Amino acid sequence: xxxxxxxxxxxxxxxxxxxxxxxxxxxxxxxxxxxxxxxxxxxxxxxxxxxxxxxxxxxxxxxxxxxxxxxxxxxxxxxxxxxxxxxxxxxxxxxxxxxxxxxxxxxxxxxxxxxxxxxxxxxxxxxxxxxxxxxxxxxxxxxxxxxxxxxxxxxxxxxxxxxxxxxxxxxxxxxxxxxxxxxxxxxxxxxxxxxxxxxxxxxxxxxxxxxxxxxxxxxxxxxxxxxxxxxxxxxxxxxxxxxxxxxxxxxxxxxxxxxxxxxxxxxxxxxxxxxxxxxxxxxxxxxxxxxxxxxxxxxxxxxxxxxxxxxxxxxxxxxxxxxxxxxxxxxxxxxxxxxxx
Numbered sequence: 001x002x003x004x005x006x007x008x009x010x011x012x013x014x015x016x017x018x019x020x021x022x023x024x025x026x027x028x029x030x031x032x033x034x035x036x037x038x039x040x041x042x043x044x045x046x047x048x049x050x051x052x053x054x055x056x057x058x059x060x061x062x063x064x065x066x067x068x069x070x071x072x073x074x075x076x077x078x079x080x081x082x083x084x085x086x087x088x089x090x091x092x093x094x095x096x097x098x099x100x101x102x103x104x105x106x107x108x109x110x111x112x113x114x115x116x117x118x119x120x121x122x123x124x125x126x127x128x129x130x131x132x133x134x135x136x137x138x139x140x141x142x143x144x145x146x147x148x149x150x151x152x153x154x155x156x157x158x159x160x161x162x163x164x165x166x167x168x169x170x171x172x173x174x175x176x177x178x179x180x181x182x183x184x185x186x187x188x189x190x191x192x193x194x195x196x197x198x199x200x201x202x203x204x205x206x207x208x209x210x211x212x213x214x215x216x217x218x219x220x221x222x223x224x225x226x227x228x229x230x231x232x233x234x235x236x237x238x239x240x241x242x243x244x245x246x247x248x249x250x251x252x253x254x255x256x257x258x259x260x261x262x263x264x265x266x267x268x269x270x271x272x273x274x275x276x277x278x279x280x281x282x283x284x285x286x287x288x289x290x291x292x293x294x295x296x297x298x299x300x301x302x303x304x305x306x307x308x309x310x311x312x313x314x315x316x317x318x319x320x321x322x323x324x325x326x327x328x329x330x331x332x333x334x335x336x337x338x339x340x341x
Contacts, residue, residue: 023064025104028097032065033080033088041079094156102149106142110297117296124297134248134298147207151180154244157329158186161274164327165335167191167239174237176228176261177245179204183274185215197234198223228257233264240265243274244331246310247291250301258317262340269340271319273310274332280308288333307336314338 027033030051036042042050048058062078065071070084080089087096110117110125117124126134167173167187173196175184184196198208202225212221224234233240240261246254261271278288292304311322319338326334 025100027065028100033084034090036080037089041077043076096152098148098152102145105145123299147180151182153331154182157331158183160327160329162187162190165325170194170239172237174240176240176242179208181208181212183243184221188217188220195220199226199233233260235264239270241272247295247304248299248302255313258313262317265340267340271338273336276332277334278304278306280306310336
């Protein structure tokens, strides 16, 4: 290629993204990283025998995982990389595999119908003819898969939020739409004086209560069932958190949510919106832009909004001193904070 002619290599890398994603999800689904964690580094033949695989695909999968930095090869044996050992072994505090299984079992099928979503402006991971929204209680296995995946995605971002924003002055936190309690659990772990209420749909609260108990925080975190479009939110809190909630809905629906949140807070209370924010000129960043398309695949009216849009909405519902704090998370790159006037 000449100095002025771009290489097609970026197109090759973009078009091969599916190869990488499926290599990762299949390795997790087969329990590869868990097996190595339990039994130590394995040869390709040992892996094939343990999992009942033909030696050819077994070695191919291992080679792919080495190339991606998920495994480390020493002689003829394969061991977990530090990345895989920390995030891809079940039971770890920041286990990421549930999110990968959710993508593989639910979202990838919808992405493969992206053209349909673009042409018809309809979600492709669920059928709007039989469900009101993505959050309706449906197939129990799919519901469990979805919420486990959301918790897996949120938990690392929750820790990042705890480090990026100072909650030391907060005593009572209302986590609006906080199903899974990833944020409240991490924030309560980081701030011993904090207590919290998770407000979400009743069937979500059933699962959330179990997670709170497993974390040993039932004395500090409660879960209240309700619908933030129709029900009053619990009072008695000084901060309300909306983490990865606003992107699922239209502007008017988001304003309705914010008005209910504002009504539940005292003067001087704060509203914190945690999201994977689009740049104000809507040119990126790439993770936010791809998540924006995920909203097309997963929702009927959702968008990935900009910090400027959230700032305007907070002011519209009566908040002052609106600021932005950067967050180095997976499902959020920043929070927009407004003080109730």
